[in-house]
Amino acid sequence: MPKRIIANNRIRAREVRLIDNEGKQLGVFSLTDALKKARESGLDLIQVTEKATPPVCKMMDYGKYAYQQSKKQKKQHHKAGELKNIRLTFNISPHDLETRAKTATKFLKRGNKVRIEMRLRGREKALKEYALNKMRQFLEMIKQGTAIKVEKELKREPRGLTMIITKQ
Secondary structure (H helix, E strand, O other), X not given: OOOOOOXXXXXXXOEEEEEOXXXXXXXXXXXXXXXXXXXXXXXXXXEEEOOOOOOEEEEEOHHXXXXXXXXXXXXXXXXXXXXXXXXXXXXXXXXXXHHHHHHHHHHHHOOXXXXXEEEOOHHHHHOXXXXXXXXXXXXXXXXXXXXXXXXXXXXXXXXXEEEEEEEO
């Protein structure tokens, strides 16, 4: 949820520390004097932080500030280290294996963790060695693209095999 921007007549402090549009500190002013200075410049008075005493306010265009804040919010929203899934099947073709390896490499380069899982159904569970070889083959394909670190070792689970890898 975006933080509400406090500007002009919404500022509730008696005194504010004023910064002009070039970033120079002008000092501590009463709210009315600061608002007057901002209007004379043709700009808005925007409260940058309320944590300081007195709160810091900057003279700048409201629309420009709102745009910068929304861009900053979007940048923070994309978090690196997200867990991505790559699902392999027991009878996956070599070409499909290459395609999934390229996708996994792309995820790793972005800084995400990758969970590789191979579902085993029915009689496939009895042919565990074949499935392990497919997983090893897949890992070799990824190692050609980037250096990887195994975060969670290859593990047998009730529904198949899983492992988690990250970029080294």
